[in-house]
Amino acid sequence: MKKIVIALVLILSFALCQNVCAQDxxxxxxxxxxxxxxxxxxxxxxxxxxxxxxxxxxxxxxxxxxxxxxxxxxxxxxxxxxxxxxxxxxxxxxxxxxxxxxxxDGLSVITNGNSPIHQLTADEIGKIFRGEITNWSDVGGPDSSITLYGRQSNSGTFVFFRDAILKGDYSQNMNRMNGNAQIVEAVKQDVSGIGYVGVGYVKAVTGLNVLKVAARAGMSYASPLSSEDVKSGKYPISRxxxxxxxxxxxxxxxxxxxxxxxxxxxxxxxxxxxxxxxxxxxxxxxxxxx
Amino acid sequence: MTVVAAQYNRRRPWINPKIKEKLIHGFFFANGMISVLALLGIFALLTMTSIPAFREINIGSFLTGFEWNPTSYVKEQYGIVPMLVSTLMVTVGALLIAIPLGIGTAAYLSDVASPKVREIAKPIVEILAGIPSVVIGFLGIVLVGPILSKIFHTHNGLNAINGSVLLAVMALPTIISISEDALKNVPSSYEQASLALGASKWQTIARVKIPAALSGIIAACMLGMGRAVGETMTVLMATGCAPAMPKSMLGPVRTLTSSIAIELGEVAYNTTHYYALFALGLVLFLITFFINMISDIILHKYEKVNR
Missing domain, CATH: 3.40.190.10 (Periplasmic binding protein-like II)
Incomplete structure (x- = not known):
């Protein structure tokens, strides 16, 4: 009987503490x-x-x-x-x-540091992630297949990038990574890779190209690392x-x-x-x- | 006089022994039933929650469709074939690695190793079973992946082989310890007879003991397979999870378990997508249920033979 009383008191005090703690x-x-x-x-x-x-x-x-x-x-x-x-x-x-x-955020499109790709138009990025362009030679790179790294469908970045840039579905061949950091790691290791992450994840990282992006062919390229370009909207994927x-x-x-x-x-x-x-x-x- | 009566009273059972017996019996019976009820409850819940999915999804296209994209920008697709194939690929791959290794280790532990080595090695194998799957998945990203991409000259190591290697590591403890038990249970007269006929130790293990313990070993492999089919976090982290139909063992795959884990966190309740994920769970449940049932039947057969 005593034990039961003690147990009850413990449970009650724990529940009370939880209520109090939860308020703050x-x-x-x-x-x-x-x-x-x-x-x-x-x-x-x-x-x-x-x-x-x-x-x-x-x-x-x-x-x-x-x-x-x-x-x-x-x-x-x-x-x-x-x-x-x-x-x-x-x-x-x-x-x-x-x-x-x-x-x-200037949503940043990244390639491997050893990739010759440093800039793309928003249209090209869309085609790449929709799976319409599958070889780097189509956008001025070497003859090598493109490996796509994106997020999983519970990601806001996944949805934003799709609605703003792709305006269609992601390629079914895109690897679905578990977070920004995983995409950064994967692209750092993969010379054929391309991915998209929040700009906060690329500023201090080496071994990556943070691509300059133009809204359309013929327009000037802007970098997500430039605060003016992001604020003014010249960088086309800011959010x-x-x-x-x-x-x-x-x-x-x-x-x-x-x-x-x-x-x-x-x-x-x-x-x-x-x-x-x-x-x-x-x-x-x-x-x-x- | 009163003292004696008090002592007598204390010794007298406060409850009729027969009733007590029945109560204890009932208590253990109830304990046994809980797991049975839990299984039935899970099955019922999965089935009930899966059924509404097929109000909007054609069950034929669910089972034979090649595209899974419930959050599509254009048109929602619910086809589970790529996921079934992916699950099959990583599982078969894992078993191809784990079965020879597992049986070899079991034979070594039961027949070759000195008691001292066995005392050290067996607990270590069992500790392997306790490593959290997320840790193994992490090793897949930072260790196994880069090694595989160097060996096979691929761009990255997020592929079915990576998943297979990791799942093999996770299935090994099950396969080893159950196979070892099976080998131990082979009557020693078999071994003695074989040795007396002039067979070498290797011949005795390979041609007498392993065949005699075969049903136990098969059951061990089936249980290991059940483990591999149901594993989630490891494959989620290490296989790339691209939803396309897998093309080779060197390409990314997305298993049934990873799809459920990825999508259940964000799905709106009581939508078709939500119900479809439960249908995936039901498919997965049925797969593991049948694997376990078959292994149980085999084990049972083996017990009868050796009795």
Whole structure:
């Protein structure tokens, strides 16, 4: 009898602690492109605000959005926009979705450092990833087959790149890798490889060509590493990186979002290889009170 | 007087022994039933959740289709043939590596090795079974992949062979320990008779003991196969996961398990895609179920023969 009482007390106190702990913890989930950046932001935020806890996990934008729809996290990282279907689904679960833009990404197309390919047009990239061009000689390279490295379908980058550049389906022969870092590693080892990753993953890496991309043949080529080209939209595959929240942010969640958008937060964004948000998105964020 | 009565009372069982016996019997029976119920429950759940998928997908094109692309930009496709072929390729590849190695090791451990070597080697083989699959997958990316791409002069090492090698490593402990048990269970009179007839040790192992233990060894291989078919994380990491129909052992493959693992995390609940993933799970369940059943039948046969 005594043992049972002790066990019950233990279970109850554990459950209580979980409730208390859960209140202070901000749960962030989603995009693999954003995970390093948001982890860095949250670490510095926690250092400056002792007693605040943030848990950041990955899994892909699709995973984060699914968690937000089911009200399983406070903030969903997404490197793509939520689909109207997903917003509806969230509404049915009583989650009213608001979007905050926290950084800009120049989605980078990469080849191996020993590849002679340094620039391509958006059209050529589309053809390569749709599987219509399968040999490097068709785009001015050596006579060698192309190995494609892309993401899995739960990735926001997978969806964004498909909708923005391919406007069609990926080649069935594309290798589906488990994250940005895996694509970087694979392309570094494969001289015939081509892949796409967030710019934060290529800035400090050697052994890669970060391709310059032109929107159309005849237009000038721009690099995702140039902050002006990305901000001005001259680099054709730039995109906002988003965080989605349930309702109007308040309390701890709001404080963290404000930190991310503050000059200090935006400086961390730059240090992590991404770009600070331009004026139009600063205005956009004001709509949710940030 | 009162003291004696108290002692007597304490000794008297508080429950009728016959009822107690029945209660204990019932308790163990219930324990046994739990796993049976769990199996039936899983099967029922998979079946129930799979059925809605076929409201929109033609079951014929599901089983014979060559393209799997449920999140397509253009048109959703649900064909499982490339995944079945991929699963078959990595499994057969794994068994081709693991069976000779496994039987060889088992024969060595049961008949050749000195007791001291056996005492050290056997636990090490068993520890191999405890390495997390994600660690083995990681080794596939950083170690096996680069080696394979050098040997075969391919652009990369994310291919079916890589998956096979890793799955072979994972299936080995099962194959070795069950085969070794089977070899140990061969009556020693067989061995003695063979040696008395002038056969060498090698002849005795290869022509007498292994054939005598064959059904146990086959069952071991089938169980190893079940392990290989169902493994997820390792193949997900090491085989490239391109959904196209595999062309060779040196190309990327995408198994049934990796497709479920990749897509289940992001799929919207109660959509055709969601149900289709459960249908994949059902196919996988049936495959492993039949493999296990066949190995069980073989094992059973072997027990009868040796009794």
């Amino acid at each position: 913890m901000i749960q962030i989930k989603g995009s693999d492109t954003l995970i390093n950046l948001v982890q860095m932001l949250s670490e510095i935020y926690m250092q400056k605000n002792p007693g605040k806890y943030i848990a950041v996990t990955g899994g892909g934008s699709g995973t984060g959005v699914a968690a937000l729809i089911n009200d399983k996290c406070d903030i969903a990282n997404a490197s793509r926009l939520m689909k109207p279907k997903e917003v509806d689904q969230a509404a049915r679960n009583g989650v009213s979705v608001n979007r905050v833009v926290i950084a800009m 906002p990186l988003n965080q989605y929240v349930n309702g109007t942010p308040s309390g701890d969640t709001k404080a963290f979002l404000e930190f991310e958008l503050s000059p200090e937060g935006q400086k961390i964004v730059e240090e992590e290889g991404f770009f600070p948000i331009p004026l139009e998105y600063q205005e956009f964020n004001k709509k949710v009170g940030l």
